[in-house]
Amino acid sequence: MDVVLAGADSLWVLRRARSDAALGLARGVPAPAKTRAAELAAIADVLPDGFRPLGSKTPLDLTYFSRRQRPFLAAVHAVTHLSPVLEDTYLLVTGAGENGVRLFVEGPALTLSHMAERLRVAVGHGSLTRTAAFFRLMGLASELCGTYARDPSNPASGDCAWKVDVLCGPEELRRSLSLASGVRGVAEARRVASLVVGGSASPTESLLAMAMSLPVELGGVPMSAFLHNEELAWPKGTRQLVNHQTMTPDFYWPRHAVALEYDDAVHEDRKNVREDHRRQQDYAACDIALVTSQADDLRSAHALERLMRLVALRLAPCEESGFMLLVEQALQDSSASSMRTTLLSQLLPSRPEGREDKKRAPAGDKSLHS
Known part of the structure; x- marks a missing residue:
């Protein structure tokens, strides 16, 4: 059977x-x-x-x-x-x-479509706003295309599983949805799949990826395309200078030589402080500008916007002259800022994610939370 x-x-x-x-x-x-x-x-x-x-x-x-x-x-x-x-x-x-x-x-396509339909019903009942439903669905798509899985019984605040196998990439998800027919919720699932970035290793990385890739009207900031959790190729002549054979920045802009990494907690023990120092040395040795962020940078839309402005300033030297003006317009747009507030409310875990936890994969309701 x-x-x-x-x-x-x-x-x-x-x-x-x-x-x-x-x-x-x-x-x-x-x-x-x-x-x-x-x-x-x-x-x-x-x-x-x-x-x-x-x-x-x-x-x-x-x-x-x-x-x-x-x-x-x-x-x-x-x-x-x-x-x-x-x-x-x-x-x-x-x-x-x-x-x-x-x-x-x-599978991922049917999962996303059925969640889209459930969220549509919740919006119709007034228990969820349309914007919140959109970001919840984006969060689920990022999870399906990422290397983490939320807790089955308590997805909002339970422990995530880290370094799990990717179910599908964004292109595969879009292909599957394009072939789906007669499924409720498929139209909204297709819209979300067209915007999702694959490869996130945590809900917070999914949030940052959305903030730097979504259209301005959805709360995004107009950044250049980035590599997400892809192995960094060291520049020639730097092998004798670096501490690590390989590095995998959370976000990396090769043309700009800029990296963004998110740390979920202040690292006070000696081992983590030393590792952070070595990573910073490696980026410096390769003339890569490193932007680091922590939970405080995501405590509000204002804090997130400050982080986005800092990243944009690092990217600006390799961009056209009007780049920072476009970024500032997006950051000062009140409607976009409201979208970012909703994004934070729907994507951030209820408790901080531990970086040490992300190095292992712990074993793992019918909650609407996606």
């Missing part, structure tokens, strides 16, 4: 599978003929530990591939998928199936 999760339950298991070393995700196509009416006992056996108890008060979101298959059970919320199923529509959860039962979750 193939068990195909949908909606919020699919996202819960997707996040858990990315963060749990005992689980994994692989391409796979569920077989409709093997998807029978819900057998809750068999389904419960393949769900990961920590999943909520099954029952009529919190129905399980399941996908079926024909209207005749849909069960009429209080404990099941049945979703019917009648569109063509492509190879990346669903993902097989490895390490979860047993006794001939396979567990599937929605």
